[in-house]
Amino acid sequence: MPTCPRQLLIASALGLALASSVMASTIPTGEPATVQESLAKYWDESLSGGPPRDGIPSIDNARFEDAGQADGWLEDGSRIIGIYRNGQARAYPQSLLVWHEIVNDTIAGDAIAITYCPLTGTALGFERGEDELGVSGRLVNSNLIMYNRASDSYWPQILAAAIQGPQKGQGLVEVRVVWTDWASWKSRHPETEVLSRRTGYARNYRRDPYGGYNPRSGYYAGGGTLFPVFAQSDRFPGKHEILGFRTSDEAVAIEPEALARAGHLRHEGKSADFLILHDPGLDTGWVFRAEPGNLPHGNALEEVVFAADGPSGDALAELEPINAFEAMWFAWHAFYPDTVVIDSP
Amino acid sequence: MSEARAARPWLALLAGAGYGLFYLYAIGDVTLYGPPHWGAYLTEVSLERIFTARSTLMFEAIAVIELGWVVWLFSPLNLFLALILAGLLAANMHGVLYIRAHPKQCQVGGNKAFIGALPALFAGGACCAPSLILLLGIPGLGAFGALFGWLLPISIVVLGINRIWQHGHGAPSMLEYARQRFGLNNPSTA
Structure with a gap:
């Protein structure tokens, strides 16, 4: 413990340096988009989806292959999440993301997290800086709640705003990704790279636990939701x-x-x-x-x-x-x- | 009716093996999927990965084994739990069949033996509830998903208690039965 002013000064400087390095490594944020309920309600009414934190493991060391190789296992109608950034195109097959939900990737030098929630059919990209996003195991309105590893704040994917933790109230910086099919994506981006099935995890990537998109079946095709939601509307079918x-x-x-x-x-x-x-x-x-x-x-x-x-x-x-x-x-x-x-x- | 035929130890073993496979299927470690592929590959093999939980009492696999239409995600701990469940279910089934074949000796009616086993069988099947909910799409029930993980230890406890109850009513263990039936020596007295 510091006992003299000089030691106190050094300790303070070290503390400030440590704090600033932690702040620098947290995920980039900005003003959140509209939030139509209190942040407390989102957190209080969040539920465990079953798996524990990181029980659905994000991919943090992604490998890629070229479109020709991916043609060997992707069908034209297979759903993919695509991103084009700084001249580089990448596709993340839904059949892989359904098992991992988050890829902490670096695309043409930019650190980006590609996120996908199968229960709400939503794919969003976020700037992540030096930070990483993980799957918290909790859901709100059936939507994936992510957490960031540097500050341990909790972010529902659709809301893209922290509802709990040190960054509560801040919004993530979104990056456009495209939810489309493999044939359309490779036609627009013939040089695209594709996330490899060699993820480092043992999963049956030929099987979707919720159903299928090509054609739509199971959970994706209709029926009710698995988890409670704040508000319901019959203007369109729920899975529309x-x-x-x-x-x-x-x-x-x-x-x-x-x-x-x-x-x-x-x-x-x-x-x-x-x-x-x-x-x-x-x-x-x-x-x-x-x-x-x-x-x-x-x-x-x-x-x-x-x-x-x-x-x-x-x-x-x-x-x-x-x-x-x-x-x-x-x-x-x-x-x-x-x-x-x-x-x- | 001969005793061997009445007790049907092979039937109990078959039921246990079937249940073990069903358990692995229900938790997604064993799946049937086409077109058929053959092959196997390891992912990261480490103690950390082996003990990483995917869900309550459900662990990461370290290898993918493709056997034609069957894809097996090999997790040593999930396999261990499946063997425990399979063994307990086989023992319970054997107990039911034995009591049914010896109602006087066991002082329990054959029907009672079946009824007594039902809670254990239901509990044994409860671990598959999450898969059923997804299959049936029952609205809102996913909210109870976190509780389902605890049905597995409850299953093991109920199956264990039921087997002790059966033993208390005269149903020998499968090993004792095998020794009696096939005249094997008890290793401790041989």
Whole structure:
């Protein structure tokens, strides 16, 4: 124990250095998107899903193979989670993520966590800095609650905000990932790398414990939820897939077939206007924000092209991209009961 | 009806082996999946991995063994638990069959012997409840998922108590029975 001022000074400096190194290694955060219940409620009503913390092991030393090798075991209709960043494309097959839920990866020099919750059908990417995310074993609204290893805070994946721990109230920094099928992804990104089945864990990656996506069956095809949810809605079937995005003051759900029919949709939000573009190649949507009244006209959108990094064109140059992701309707509504729904042009 | 036929020790062993396999299937270590593949590979083999829990009393596998349509994720601890359950179930089944064949000697009616074994059999099957819930999609029941892990030790205790009850009513252990039936020497007195 320090007994003189000099020792006290050195100890304080060491303490500060240690604290700053811990702070520096925690996961990057920002302002969270809209949170429509108290943080305490999310934590108090979270439940154990059965496995203990890390009982569903994240992949922390991912190996990859090329598209040709992956063609040997992936079918064209197999679901994948894709990411394109700094010129590098990677695909994470749902058949592997259903057993691991999180991959702590580094893509073109950026430390990114790819996360997937099978019970809510949601795939999101997050910046992770020098930190790692793990599976806590707890669920809220059937959604995966992650924890970060540096600060031991708890983050429901859809909410992307800490509900417990030292970083409570902070939001994760989201990175766009694409939920699509293998044929569409490799067509857009022929040079893509694919997460290898050599994960270091013994799992039967040919079997999905919940059912299947190609075609949809079991849990994914319909029926009830396995865990209680905060709010229920019969506007769509519970397992119906919607495209959702949220800002600091609202959440919006888009019906994908309506988007595909229209090609693009507009939404006048509370504090901004939004353009939602359908990407026919990947069968997903991309969302852009503009100051009220500043969305481009329909004719200008005809020049938009869909390239490796998503839609581009002069009409989009002044717009801010907003993260969007697919989710099962019951889960989206449980987190965002006040959600706006767009199901027609 | 001969005693050997009535007690049917092979039937008890078969039931035990079947239950052990069913247990491994229910926890997902053994799966049936096509198209058939043949092969085996080790993942990380370490004590830490062997003792890592995937869930309550369910442990990590260290190898994947593909035997045609059967995929076996080999976990030494899960196999050990399956053998305990299989042995207890075989002993219980043998006890039921023995009591049924010797109602006077055991002072228990044949039907009572079956009824007495039911709690044990139900408890033995309870470890598979999580799989059934997923299969049946019963809404909201997943909330009890964390409790299901404790059904396995309860199963083992109930199966053990039931076997002691059977022994108290005259049903010999399978080893004693084998010695009596086949005239084997008791190693301690040989």
